Amino acid sequence: xxxxxxxxxxxxxxxxxxxxxxxxxxxxxxxxxxxxxxxxxxxxxxxxxxxxxxxxxxxxxxxxxxxxxxxxxxxxxxxxxxxxxxxxxxxxxxxxxxxxxxxxxxxxxxxxxxxxxxxxxxxxxxxxxxxxxxxxxxxxxxxxxxxxxxxxxxxxxxxxxxxxxxxxxxxxxxxxxxxxxxxxxxxxxxxxxxxxxxxxxxxxxxxxxxxxxxxxxxxxxxxxxxxxxxxxxxxxxxxxxxxxxxxxxxxxxxx
Amino acid sequence: xxxxxxxxxxxxxxxxxxxxxxxxxxxxxxxxxxxxxxxxxxxxxxxxxxxxxxxxxxxxxxxxxxxxxxxxxxxxxxxxxxxxxxxxxxxxxxxxxxxxxxxxxxxxxxxxxxxxxxxxxxxxxxxxxxxxxxxxxxxxxxxxxxxxxxxxxxxxxxxxxxxxxxxxxxxxxxxxxxxxxxxxxxxxxxxxxxxxxxxxxxxxxxxxxxxxxxxxxxxxxxxxxxxxxxxxxxxxxxxxxxxxxxxxxxxxxxxxxx
Ligand SMILES: Nc1ncnc2c1ncn2[C@@H]1O[C@H](COP(=O)(O)OP(=O)(O)O)[C@@H](O)[C@H]1O
Ligand SMILES: [Mg+2]
Numbered sequence: 001x002x003x004x005x006x007x008x009x010x011x012x013x014x015x016x017x018x019x020x021x022x023x024x025x026x027x028x029x030x031x032x033x034x035x036x037x038x039x040x041x042x043x044x045x046x047x048x049x050x051x052x053x054x055x056x057x058x059x060x061x062x063x064x065x066x067x068x069x070x071x072x073x074x075x076x077x078x079x080x081x082x083x084x085x086x087x088x089x090x091x092x093x094x095x096x097x098x099x100x101x102x103x104x105x106x107x108x109x110x111x112x113x114x115x116x117x118x119x120x121x122x123x124x125x126x127x128x129x130x131x132x133x134x135x136x137x138x139x140x141x142x143x144x145x146x147x148x149x150x151x152x153x154x155x156x157x158x159x160x161x162x163x164x165x166x167x168x169x170x171x172x173x174x175x176x177x178x179x180x181x182x183x184x185x186x187x188x189x190x191x192x193x194x195x196x197x198x199x200x201x202x203x204x205x206x207x208x209x210x211x212x213x214x215x216x217x218x219x220x221x222x223x224x225x226x227x228x229x230x231x232x233x234x235x236x237x238x239x240x241x242x243x244x245x246x247x248x249x250x251x252x253x254x255x
Numbered sequence: 256x257x258x259x260x261x262x263x264x265x266x267x268x269x270x271x272x273x274x275x276x277x278x279x280x281x282x283x284x285x286x287x288x289x290x291x292x293x294x295x296x297x298x299x300x301x302x303x304x305x306x307x308x309x310x311x312x313x314x315x316x317x318x319x320x321x322x323x324x325x326x327x328x329x330x331x332x333x334x335x336x337x338x339x340x341x342x343x344x345x346x347x348x349x350x351x352x353x354x355x356x357x358x359x360x361x362x363x364x365x366x367x368x369x370x371x372x373x374x375x376x377x378x379x380x381x382x383x384x385x386x387x388x389x390x391x392x393x394x395x396x397x398x399x400x401x402x403x404x405x406x407x408x409x410x411x412x413x414x415x416x417x418x419x420x421x422x423x424x425x426x427x428x429x430x431x432x433x434x435x436x437x438x439x440x441x442x443x444x445x446x447x448x449x450x451x452x453x454x455x456x457x458x459x460x461x462x463x464x465x466x467x468x469x470x471x472x473x474x475x476x477x478x479x480x481x482x483x484x485x486x487x488x489x490x491x492x493x494x495x496x497x498x499x500x501x502x503x504x505x506x507x508x509x510x511x512x513x
Contacts, residue, residue: 119365129348
């Protein structure tokens with residue numbers, strides 16, 4: 001029994017990898033679905049914008065409020081903006097926005113493609129002279145890969161603004177000084193890996209959502225299952241990628 | 256009832272002879288599940304052939320092999336002179352312009368309006384060639400099924416029968432020579448089912464199409480069938496007209512008519 005579930009786990013990993021690879025083999029051959037790509041970018045970016053924004057603001061605010069007493073104890077209150085900005089930009093904002101997107105976009109894609117599969121819409125595209133993999137999967141994976149970094153950068157900025165609000169609840173930090181200190185603490189080697197990894201987050205979320213939907217089981221309960229497991233697998237992958245990213249930046253001494 | 260069926264019987268156009276779809280020794284299995292075994296059948300120009308079979312007997316698999324959505328394990332499927340399993344993607348796309356497919360679940364695109372649904376096959380199949388009268392073609396296709404007023408609605412706003420008609424309009428918009436109907440009346444009430452069946456008959460007459468109709472709704476079968484194929488255990492078990500099979504002595508054939 002245990003052996004069996006391990007086997008099916010490996011089989012699924014293999015299938016997802018093949019699916020992820022197919023994105024490259026089919027995605028870079030013509031006919032390119034630009035209109036559909038733009039439409040997906042708009043939906044994926046716009047639909048999660050407010051959720052990511054609110055979460056980022058709260059994270060920035062809370063992190064600042066929580067960090068403050070410790071720093072005050074050491075008489076290092078002036079480090080607050082710098083410390084908060086490093087944690088937010090390097091880790092918290094990218095990962096939180098990726099997780100939110102895994103929940104919102106991953107499940108959305110899983111459910112959408114799942115119901116398209118079950119109601120034969122994917123077959124209907126195929127008989128209408130359209131490659132459904134390109135039209136549905138390539139565009140969505142591409143849109144996720146492009147839009148999640150954009151959302152993460154917005155989350156960086158909004159969470160820093162939340163940090164500014166947090167810093168002003170108990171103390172007084174001048175607006176210009178706050179931003180100066182926040183950016184001063186950040187170096188290029190903080191920003192680059194933090195942004196690069198969000199492309200991988202986006203790619204993973206897109207691939208998993210599409211995979212789960214595209215190979216959804218027959219029946220309507222299959223659709224719910226696809227949406228659900230898309231969220232679980234995508235969220236897990238976000239952490240795995242984060243772990244790998246931190247190892248790689250460590251090896252290259254970017255820390 | 257009998258008079259009605261007789262008038263309908265007389266109105267049916269008759270088959271003209273040469274085969275437009277020729278299936279020879281078709282086999283298809285999924286793992287250990289041997290769905291089709293050595294199935295052979297010819298669809299003649301201008302006829303409506305009904306495939307009768309229990310659910311799960313492989314009827315949908317059969318027509319998905321014809322349109323090239325599934326590839327057979329063995330056998331040949333000749334559609335309008337071309338063997339489907341040998342076609343390249345491009346040739347397959349060109350063949351699919353001439354062969355329409357009406358899906359059992361309609362397969363209308365949820366995220367698009369009725370207009371966009373109908374435009375989809377038009378724009379997709381002929382990207383570069385002349386497409387000046389898309390609007391006219393959409394409206395004509397919708398008027399044909401009597402639903403011109405729904406053009407800007409979403410599929411979710413329509414009833415089951417209306418959705419079936421829209422799906423039929425989308426299939427007809429490319430003026431196919433052959434139509435494959437997958438259970439066109441399943442899930443509809445008897446009256447709507449009858450309307451759809453009559454619509455199918457109109458299509459046959461108006462556009463001189465040939466069709467393979469999958470069904471186990473005997474009311475529909477009675478209206479549309481020129482010829483019936485009984486699919487049992489993956490093979491072509493019996494072929495004949497409605498009356499021939501209805502009066503058959505074979506138990507397995509008879510059970511469909513009870
Ligand atoms: N893509 C597929 N993969 C595996 N099995 C399939 C597939 N499509 C159909 N089958 C199996 O083939 C059999 C016939 O299915 P189908 O043709 O859909 O039946 P029906 O006659 O009701 O249309 C069923 O047992 C089904 O489970
Ligand atoms: Mg079926």
